[in-house]
Each structure stands twice: as structure tokens, then as C-alpha cells.
Amino acid sequence: MKNIDVKILDPRMKDQMPAYATPGSAGLDLRACIDAPMVIEAGQTVLIPTGLAIHVADPGYAAMILPRSGMGHKNGIVLGNLVGLIDSDYQGQLMISTWNRGHSAFTLNPMERLAQLIIVPVVQVGFNVVEEFGDSERGEGGFGSTGKH
Numbered sequence: 001m002k003n004i005d006v007k008i009l010d011p012r013m014k015d016q017m018p019a020y021a022t023p024g025s026a027g028l029d030l031r032a033c034i035d036a037p038m039v040i041e042a043g044q045t046v047l048i049p050t051g052l053a054i055h056v057a058d059p060g061y062a063a064m065i066l067p068r069s070g071m072g073h074k075n076g077i078v079l080g081n082l083v084g085l086i087d088s089d090y091q092g093q094l095m096i097s098t099w100n101r102g103h104s105a106f107t108l109n110p111m112e113r114l115a116q117l118i119i120v121p122v123v124q125v126g127f128n129v130v131e132e133f134g135d136s137e138r139g140e141g142g143f144g145s146t147g148k149h
């Protein structure tokens with residue numbers, strides 16, 4: 001397992017640090033570090049602090065914030081940016097853009113598990129500018145182009 005540096009910005013996170021729920025888990029749940037229950041109206045987007053800052057440091061990795069499936073499916077609580085991408089050099093607090101895409105108000109409680117963090121490998125690339133690409137089976141076909149005769 002790889003270790004990354006973390007700062008605990010909200011003391012309530014000290015005894016609730018994100019942890020893998022099972023040995024096979026990919027995601028680490030992030031909590032809503034708010035002081036009081038917050039009503040998020042249908043269609044509203046609010047920025048919620050997590051009480052944590054991480055420094056991935058290695059440009060070969062990034063962190064991503066993803067919705068929790070239960071929150072998204074049952075309550076309509078997803079991310080205002082759909083996916084949060086955390087750069088390896090970001091050192092600020094992890095923030096969750098929280099969008100109530102549902103049709104009724106949702107009450108978010110302090111320290112509720114709101115979203116999840118995954119760490120993913122990243123390849124940084126340079127560009128070779130060319131006039132023509134080498135041949136490929138797909139070529140320029142996309143958007144449902146396969147399986148047609």
C-alpha cells in the first residue's frame with residue numbers, strides 16, 4: 001500500500017479517518033464537515049468541506065472524488081462537477097461539490113459520508129504534432145459506429 005501525506009483540518013476527523021471498508025475496496029469515504037444539518041434544495045449545488053487536505057505529490061497519481069452509489073441512487077445526491085479531479089500538487093482542503101439532482105430537498109447531516117475518494121495512476125504525455133496518424137482498425141468511427149453493416 002502507498003502512503004500519502006494528509007492534514008487533518010477539522011479535529012472531528014481525527015477519529016474518523018477515511019479507511020477502506022473491506023480489503024477489496026477502491027474508495028475511501030469522505031465526510032461532510034459541516035456544523036449543523038444543511039438542507040440542500042432540489043437542484044441546488046453546495047460546496048462541502050471534508051476537513052482533510054492531501055498531497056499526492058507523485059505526478060504519476062491523482063485522486064478523484066466520486067459519488068457514493070447509495071447517495072446518488074436513493075437520494076439524488078451526486079457531484080456538481082460530476083467527478084472531482086484532485087491534482088497531485090493540490091494541497092488545499094478536499095471540497096465536495098454537492099448537487100441535489102433529485103426532486104425533493106435533502107438534509108445533509110454533519111459528518112455524514114457524502115462522497116468517496118479514489119487514487120488512480122496517471123500518465124502525463126507530451127504531444128507529437130503530425131499531419132497523418134498511423135492506420136488503426138477504428139479510424140475516425142465513433143458514437144455508435146461499430147456493429148453497423
Ligand SMILES: O=c1ccn([C@H]2C[C@H](O)[C@@H](COP(=O)(O)OP(=O)(O)OP(=O)(O)O)O2)c(=O)[nH]1
Pocket residue numbers: 065081083084085086087088090093094095096097
Ligand atoms: O471536486 C473537486 C475538484 C477539485 N478540487 C480541488 C483539487 C484540484 O486539484 C483543484 C483544481 O481542480 P480543477 O483543475 O478540476 O478545477 P479548475 O476549475 O480547473 O481550477 P484550477 O484553475 O485551480 O485548476 O481543486 C476539489 O477539492 N474538489
Ligand SMILES: [Mg+2]
Pocket residue numbers: none
Ligand atoms: Mg484545473
